Amino acid sequence: FSATDSVAGPAMKTLITNGTIVTATDTYTADVLIDGETISAIGTKLATPVDRTIDATGKYVIPGGIDAHTHLDMPFGGTFSVDDFRTGTIAAAHGGTTTVIDFAIQERGGTLRAAFDTWSKKAEGKAVIDYGFHMILRESTPALREEMGALVREGVTSFKLFMAYPGVFFMDDASIFRTMQRSGEICATICMHAENGPVIDVLVEQALAKG
Numbered sequence: 674f675s676a677t678d679s680v681a682g683p684a685m686k687t688l689i690t691n692g693t694i695v696t697a698t699d700t701y702t703a704d705v706l707i708d709g710e711t712i713s714a715i716g717t718k719l720a721t722p723v724d725r726t727i728d729a730t731g732k733y734v735i736p737g738g739i740d741a742h743t744h745l746d747m748p749f750g751g752t753f754s755v756d757d758f759r760t761g762t763i764a765a766a767h768g769g770t771t772t773v774i775d776f777a778i779q780e781r782g783g784t785l786r787a788a789f790d791t792w793s794k795k796a797e798g799k800a801v802i803d804y805g806f807h808m809i810l811r812e813s814t815p816a817l818r819e820e821m822g823a824l825v826r827e828g829v830t831s832f833k834l835f836m837a838y839p840g841v842f843f844m845d846d847a848s849i850f851r852t853m854q855r856s857g858e859i860c861a862t863i864c865m866h867a868e869n870g871p872v873i874d875v876l877v878e879q880a881l882a883k884g
Contacts, residue, residue: 684709685724692729696736705734737771737802745775746795758799765802772803776833781811785820789829807831807864811841813848818855831862837870 706714777792835842
């Protein structure tokens with residue numbers, strides 16, 4: 674989702690001149706023409722009317738970073754993460770990150786749609802960069818697995834499952850297996866928190882007993 678999707682008016686054209694362009698394969702000096710949010714041309718001595726020109730002589734011009742794992746305005750253990758979608762995305766922008774992928778959390782007994790809508794409201798009107806969502810499933814039911822397909826069709830392509838945090842996020846092996854099968858059917862990606870939660874609880878209990 675774009676942070677400026679709802680902004681009306683003509684797109685601004687910006688020309689970045691004389692910067693050192695860094696791509697996945699090359700480094701070279703060139704100009705970059707940006708039309709709205711789209712890079713429309715990269716070349717030398719681009720001559721076109723623009724609204725703004727930025728002289729990047731002696732500076733690197735790199736693609737915006739994508740932070741694929743953020744937790745903004747997230748409830749956990751009776752608290753909330755310190756940054757919401759405004760402060761977190763402003764900080765990201767200052768560091769050159771132009772897209773974040775946050776985690777929308779399905780409530781136990783709730784739907785993926787409700788989680789998606791809740792996190793969309795958290796971001797709407799606050800995010801200053803682009804954003805998307807992974808969906809966290811606390812459980813795996815036939816209805817939730819069916820709902821995964823609907824969200825993929827709307828652009829959500831990844832779902833997170835947990836082997837840790839019993840009673841909070843933990844999902845048993847059979848549920849994980851069913852959900853991974855479903856993700857294969859709909860061409861989605863599974864993000865797996867692969868810690869053995871029950872074993873960790875045993876180790877914590879033993880460590881406490883030893884003082």
